[in-house]
Amino acid sequence: MIAHEKQDKPDNANRLDGMKQGVLGKPVSRLDGLAKVTGTALYAAEYPVQDCAEGVLITATITRGVVNAIDKKAALAMPGVIAVIDDPRLTTRAAQGTADEAPQQNPARVDYWGQPIALVVAETFEQARHAAKHIVVDYGEEINPPLDPETAKTEEQTEETISQGDLDAAMRDAAHSVDVTIRTKGHASAAMEPHAAIASWDGDDLTVHASLQMLNYNITELADALGIREQHIRLIARYVGGGFGSKLGVSEEVVAAAIAAEQIGRPVRVVMTRQQVFETIMRRSESKQRLRLAVDAAGKMTGFGHHALVSNLPGEDFAEPILQSSHFLYAGENRELKLELARVHMMTAGSVRAPGEAVGMPALEVAMDMLAERSGIDPVKLRLMNIPDKDPEKGIPFSSHTLADCLNQGAEAFGWNKTIRTPRHTREGEWWVGTGMASAARVHNVMEAKARVTLKADGTAVVETDMTDIGTGTYTIAAQVVGEMLGLAPDRVLVDLGDSRHPRGPGSGGSWGAPSIGSALYVACKAIREELAERLGVDEPELALRDGKAASGTSLVEVLDGKDIAKIGHYEPGAIAEDFTASGFGAFFAQVRVNHFTGETRVDRMLGAFGFGRVLNDKTARSQCLGGITWSIGTALTEALEFDGRDGHLVNRDLAEYHVPVNRDVPELDVIMVEERDGAASPIQAKGIGELGMCGGAAAIANAIYNASGARVLEFPMTPDRVI
Ligand code: MOS
Structure with missing residues (x-):
């Protein structure tokens, strides 16, 4: 762990300067670029999941009021329709990870036009979408809501x-x-990839492929929204087609997919339409x-x-x-x-x-x-x-x-x-x-961040963290930081991101991604360097590594002698803002x-x-x-x-x-x-x-x-x- 200690002036000398590997700072093309432009990079909705049902969200068409009843009869009788889900955990804004509210009871309250209130699940997307149009919602009396910020109540x-x-x-x-x-x-946040999730349960354990920016935090939110323990959830978001803030928190497609999958005993995919992303997610x-x-x-x-x-x-x-x-x-x-x-x-x-x-x-x-x-x-x-x-x-x-x-x-x-x-x-x-x-x-x-770096016995390295790359280049800079410190070309560093089973990174948001995850990797690599230095009988700051070799000519493979070195780097920003x-x-x-x-x-x-x-x-x-x-x-x-x-x-x-x-x-x-x-x-x-x-x-x-x-x-x- 490393924290910023109190200091009179910024410390501008650092180990990365001394190494001169020529890896960090270089205009390395995105390591994930080929997968993205050739279509082999899988986004949330694209994972091939067996026996997956399709869900379509129904959103409120009033601005403020309550949902008295949802008439599901016509929809349920339509071809391919499996269920209409109006679980109160779905209708609460807590499902959006923003409002700190207890889950609602029925009748569900509507606070804005476009708020999700139910999910139709069917065998195919088209069947679900068609049935969604036949759901009849009885909203009760509509309350006249304040809409003009310049005349509304302020705090x-x-x-x-x-x-x-x-x-x-x-x-x-x-x-x-x-x-x-x-x-x-x-x-509007208007990320290119719409909000999407595929949820599947295996007993008590839930796996969700989703498009999210901050798995470290999203896993807690989702556990809260569902009322289950984090340990039972695995979130996967290896590629994210933009977030722009809209995916900092989990939203209803994730919660709805998880609830629906549990209820029907099958995996469920929910992809928001572009219109739903616009009017439902955030502004x-x-x-x-x-x-x-x-x-x-x-x-x-x-x-x-x-x-x-x-x-x-x-x-x-x-x-x-x-x-x-x-x-x-x-x-x-x-x-x-x-x-x-x-x-x-x-x-x-x-x-x-x-x-x-x-x-x-x-x-x-x-x-x-x-x-x-x-x-x-x-x-x-x-x-x-x-x-x-x-x-x-x-x-x-x-x-x-x-x-x-x-x-x-x-x-x-x-x-x-x-x-x-x-x-x-x-x-x-x-x-x-x-x-x-x-x-x-x-x-x-900057945010607290953890990452595991493993220097493999074969002289390559692996990075593991739940950190996401939302199109910003995280995969690439992660490989460059590790490459610089361990004397490896970036393509010798395998970067494995976007899986909540890995150590918790900082997530991508507020421009803190690169400095925060980069610092966790720095800490992990420094620990690896200390171990290598000891084996080679030099002080760590003097350890010069290049192209998989120490300055003495000894190769990393020899030093490692068949065994990996794995370290978790833990970076804590400490009191920098003070x-x-x-x-x-x-x-x-x-x-x-x-x-x-x-x-x-x-x-x-x-x-x-x-x-x-x-x-x-x-x-x-x-x-x-x-x-x-x-x-x-x-x-x-x-x-x-x-x-x-x-x-x-x-x-x-x-x-x-x-x-x-x-x-x-x-x-x-x-x-x-x-x-x-x-x-x-x-x-x-x-x-x-x-x-x-x-x-x-x-x-x-x-x-x-x-x-x-x-x-x-x-x-x-x-x-x-x-x-x-
Ligand atoms: Mo950013 S708007 O904090 O993803």
């Missing part, structure tokens, strides 16, 4: 509230100030954000205010953490930050792709652009001037800080100094052309064109410069940044959940109506990875990467829209109707 999230100095006075005395309210729409909350920023005549920030309103269902804990990076990104001694949660009956709000900063940073960075214009200071310069040297609220140091480097390197590569800051400066035919920029920030998280504020930083630069007649915006080019600690794999890290910037384009221009104001049902519940950027919307993107090592962030000096690329990028586009067209739009996404 202050006191742990997010900060009041320091006197912001009102700072605003009054400011040489320049901005007081602006910006709104963002809700987002990113919409937000209303008031930014108050004050500077003195020189542009030094004196006041910083960020007040956000988000929403969730009654009883749900999660409140989109809008202010996460606002707490430390810019200086300003007079500070007021407040987060409020409105209670509405739209589906559960939860973690979706960079919860918090994905929408908090775009709003803040639009306000910063307005402040730059008002103070007559270049936007890059204004940000450079206001980088605090320590956390402005907690007074603790940053583990490392790359914002200035990102701003400078990004501006240089983009040619920022050549841009014109007066709006409507360039017109090409129908199009106004302009540029904008924004800072990026995303808090760095000693340091750790964050990834970055800067975005965008050029857009806005159509004079239609208000349509096209992104011409976009660049992101990011600092996130050590790069474990140049290719997968870069891909994460490219993906993040692409989501920034979606946040800026197209993504918006549209709820019907009368009943709270989601109107655009598929990828035809909910628009994510497609190939045609994404220009050539440039990524600069600013070199840094952050020894306080994790033992392997890496920070989270996955989400940083979408934390602020939308503001670079919004600011470019303003620079191009003169339209200062205060609502994301900036669709043509809002821009024109």
Whole structure:
């Protein structure tokens, strides 16, 4: 086990630096890539399971009320139908792993349109789907639910509230100030692979193939939801076709499949339709954000205010953490930050792709652009001037800080100094052309993690952990960390992920996957190295391993002498958050064109410069940044959940109506990875990467829209109707 010990400054010397195997950091192509592109990688619903019945979920078509009765008669008489299941464990929101509620009794309560209430099980999917249409639900009387966050009852999230100095006075005395309210729409998680599960029982033991991000935690949730012990559950998720937060917790397809399989004594598969994923799983909350920023005549920030309103269902804990990076990104001694949660009956709000900063940073960075214009200071310069040297609220140091480097390197590569800051400066035919920029920030998280590494007698290595790879490259970086430390090429390391029988990893979420699992592997490999060093009669730090051999020329196979060495690495983050504020930083630069007649915006080019600690794999890290910037384009221009104001049902519940950027919307993107090592962030000096690329990028586009067209739009996404 390793924990971060109290230290005055980040420890940037580490064993991985000394080894120089040339494995870590290299742009190794995904080890799972071939299996994925050739279709041999099995996703949850694809496992060949004998005698498997098919389940189709029935979801509520009211917003708030109770299910008095479900008339199953017609459905049960239809060909192939085996059962209609309305077990109360299925209808409770606890099945979604979000609400901490006791299982409901019948009549089941409905809290949102789209909430699963029953499952039809049949021999074939088509039979189940057909029968589902013949289920008659008697909902009783519908209760008029609050649906508008701006008028609903709110609760202050006191742990997010900060009041320091006197912001009102700072605003009054400011040489320049901005007081602006910006709104963002809700987002769908929209992972490519829909939620799916196959459950089978063997006596008391349950095996579920599912599409999940955090097996370590999901196994506990599922045990709770079913009322059985964890020891009886095995979860398998070797390949996951994206999660974006929607698979952090178990949801109804998993619980329903398990209940149904138990009841009918056969394996059951449940795959959500795209529409069900959209209206049932979770949403990113919409937000209303008031930014108050004050500077003195020189542009030094004196006041910083960020007040956000988000929403969730009654009883749900999660409140989109809008202010996460606002707490430390810019200086300003007079500070007021407040987060409020409105209670509405739209589906559960939860973690979706960079919860918090994905929408908090775009709003803040639009306000910063307005402040730059008002103070007559270049936007890059204004940000450079206001980088605090320590956390402005907690007074603790940053583990490392790359914002200035990102701003400078990004501006240089983009040619920022050549841009014109007066709006409507360039017109090409129908199009106004302009540029904008924004800072990026995303808090760095690490989680407790365990992994087993076995150095096999044949000189290969095996990694075993329940950690998942949700398309991010975990298989590959795991092989690289182990390869670096044990002197093996990555293809000599077999990585076995996504099985809850293995040691519990950190799961994939919040960008903590790579730094957390990488650190557990580091600890395991260090223990193996110590044993090898002892056998070879050298000190572990001096043990140089390369291509399966020690520096003396002795091969690992000889040293191992027919026996494996297996070690479990246990990484515990300890008190890192108390000693340091750790964050990834970055800067975005965008050029857009806005159509004079239609208000349509096209992104011409976009660049992101990011600092996130050590790069474990140049290719997968870069891909994460490219993906993040692409989501920034979606946040800026197209993504918006549209709820019907009368009943709270989601109107655009598929990828035809909910628009994510497609190939045609994404220009050539440039990524600069600013070199840094952050020894306080994790033992392997890496920070989270996955989400940083979408934390602020939308503001670079919004600011470019303003620079191009003169339209200062205060609502994301900036669709043509809002821009024109
Ligand atoms: Mo992420 S939204 O924490 O999977």
